[in-house]
Amino acid sequence: MDESIVLQAEHINKSFHDPVTIPVLKDVSLIIKKGEFVSVTGKSGCGKSTLLYILSTMDTDYEGDLYIGGQAMRGRTEKQLARVRNESIGFVFQFHYLLNEFTVLENVMLPGLKLGIHSEVEVKDLAMDRLNTLGIQSLAAKKANQLSGGEKQRVAIARALINSPSIVMCDEPTGNLDKKNSLIVFDIFKKLAEENKQTLLVVTHDQEFAQNTHRTIEMEDGRIIKQ
């Protein structure tokens, strides 16, 4: 398999069965290569978020095949999938989902500590490095609930990057932010993609955001109409 392929989905089908069977994704196939900055757009309800959660391994109720880093995800246990998410996937959601009980630094460190290949001191250095990259090192000691919305989202991005994932997945990362903060977050993604060659997959209905990415996948009614 091609080394440069980070994520490959083949003939993904998914339906919701409650109360009647409604197909959500119809024969979706896509390939994301290393260093690509890809956006997925489409109208509300076209299945783009559903696709993202299947690609992220969190949703396992689908037909078709998914490969991350060349490894098949089908038939893996919940524990193995958790490990894959920990190791290879970074998440940024519309809502920040920081743990209020911890400081910013600890929030960023948690997935790194879970990975368990670096000592706590090393993970701390890595976390400070990520915060530096995003220009929020001064917030490290603050509690998560003391931050503004834009700051929280940047911390969430730092958390997504802690384990140097092969792909960062984002679900409407700017959906909750004002224009100014949206621009800041977009610039961060752009910088990550161009300077760090970080692979990014962003689901967004913000057309302006989508146009500025390297590649845009357009979806309609559960199908990819353009990629």
Place this chain on the structure above:
Amino acid sequence: MNARLIIRIAKALLLARWKQTLVAAIGVTFSITMFITLLSFMTGLNDLLDGLILNRTAHIRLFNEIKPSLDQPINQSKDYKGSYNFIRSIKSGSSRQEIYNSQAIIQALRKDNRVAGVAPKITAQVFFNDGSIDITGVINGIDAREESSLFHFSDYVTQGNPLDIQNVSNSIILGKGLAAKLLANIGDVVLVTTAKQQQFSLKVVGFFQSGLQELDKVQSYASIGTTQKILGKPSDYVTDIQLKMVDINQAPPVAKEFAKLFNADAEDIQTANSQFETGSSVRSLISYSVGIVLLIVAGFGIYNILNMMIYEKMDSIAILKATGFSGLDVNRIFLVIALSIGFFGGLLGLFFGFLLSLFIDQIPFNTPSLPTIRTYPINYNPAFYLIASIFSLVTTYLAGWAPSRKASKVDPVIIIRGK
């Protein structure tokens, strides 16, 4: 690394809701405190009440009962072998009350390693003469030293030295009630008349209070030698041999064995005092039930608080799972929370239980029937503390089991998409 991380997250979640945590822990602390106190106090009382009888009672008593012979002459006659023989008004034969060959029996018993101690005893029925009034009483001829070491005799001698009956010739220790009837003080001389109409003067050297008033009105103690003298019997005359066993539970079979071996009657303590054991076990049962009920109530408290915490922390659980924590990890986080509530609440409970027991131990408890007891009895058995800590961990584990399972089953997709 993983375990440390799980404990760290559990700790953060616990401390974030420290008031709720405290309430849950106080529930456990309270129930463990009560459990410890209740058991210590109940067992203390049980020991006291049992001790009232058991400490002073021989585990096995060898004696010769006055009873009619089961083997009547007519049954031995060949002429009447095939018939039913009805005999009325059988009288007890002139069987002696003393134990035959008592010295040899005592020697043999002292060598038996199942027997912890042997104390010979003579009981003599006498009248205490107070002017024109005769008061019936019993003089127990005992070996004061043996009796003290085996049956705590000295504990019940409230005035005077129990060994004086051994050292002062013709001396007696009177039951408190008996002394009051006779208006006798220490140093006075009382007059006794035996069943055979012989009179003796005995010097009062002490008072005795058993805790059973009826007993104190008739009982008195003298040395074996003095009693033999009163009865006009030789120095090997002994009516009872009292045995203390190493293991009290062996008393019934051993009693049967000795009865056969020494050709005497033998009575074991279980047969003589069966009601005490029943009382003790029922009281223990009640204490355990109350303690366990308290713990179950505390368990429901923990269950509630964990459930609430899981609803509140749905987002955190979802993101933990999204970033690579497995369901098992989440399950463990909440179990650690439950168990640490149980552990720290339980630990405090043990401490407070001990303090409360100490306090109860200081409360004065004076009753004329229990001369050796000054405060409420408490049994500081470490086993209660062990049982309590195991119970607190088990209950909190069970209380945390269902909520933790629920937390581990949280589907991050539903939570994250729901926003």
